[in-house]
Amino acid sequence: MRATLALAISLLGATLVLAQVEQPVAGKGSEQRHDYAELSKAPDKARMRRNPIEGDANGVAAGRKLFEQHCAECHGATGEGGKKAPSLSAREIQEATPGTLFWLLTNGVVRRGMPVWSKLPEAQRWQLVMYLRTLRMETPTDSTPKTEAK
Numbered sequence: 206m207r208a209t210l211a212l213a214i215s216l217l218g219a220t221l222v223l224a225q226v227e228q229p230v231a232g233k234g235s236e237q238r239h240d241y242a243e244l245s246k247a248p249d250k251a252r253m254r255r256n257p258i259e260g261d262a263n264g265v266a267a268g269r270k271l272f273e274q275h276c277a278e279c280h281g282a283t284g285e286g287g288k289k290a291p292s293l294s295a296r297e298i299q300e301a302t303p304g305t306l307f308w309l310l311t312n313g314v315v316r317r318g319m320p321v322w323s324k325l326p327e328a329q330r331w332q333l334v335m336y337l338r339t340l341r342m343e344t345p346t347d348s349t350p351k352t353e354a355k
């Protein structure tokens with residue numbers, strides 16, 4: 206029993222030493238939580254812009270395909286985030302207006318590794334925006350058609 210305790214304590218000690226050794230490297234700021242500050246820079250006009258294909262029933266599915274083609278390599282297969290890019294299911298993304306996300310895709314954050322997507326046709330960028338906005342949900346609800354009240 207005492208031996209186990211002693212082992213545990215020495216392990217803890219070793220971990221602390223390691224943590225101290227690593228600190229100067231990790232302390233550079235690269236490991237900080239992503240702040241999504243770029244989204245707050247969208248001009249009002251861009252922010253308020255309406256999605257012209259809002260009612261498009263295929264928008265989300267098309268957006269998902271585009272995402273797999275263009276975005277998954279950095280942001281992960283379902284936008285969960287990866288080594289190269291932050292998660293896209295974060296609250297900051299989900300609270301952003303469609304216009305803000307469209308603006309971000311159009312302009313990128315080039316100096317920090319997020320490419321510009323202005324070469325994709327506008328409709329495709331809106332489809333991507335529609336897909337991004339489903340990432341907050343655990344289960345996709347886009348497959349359940351809403352019956353219109355008559």
Ligand code: HEC
Pocket residue numbers: 240241242243244272275276277278279280289290291293298306309310314317318319320322333337
């Ligand atoms: C080469 C890697 C790469 C690819 C490909 C990529 N991204 Fe990003 N993306 C990034 C990085 C890095 C950031 C973080 C930028 C920053 O620090 O603001 C980012 C940020 C974002 C953000 C959040 C903006 C913010 O403030 O951080 C969104 C939304 C986004 N990407 C969507 C997409 C979509 C949609 C695609 C596909 C069309 C895509 N990204 C493709 C690297 C990538």
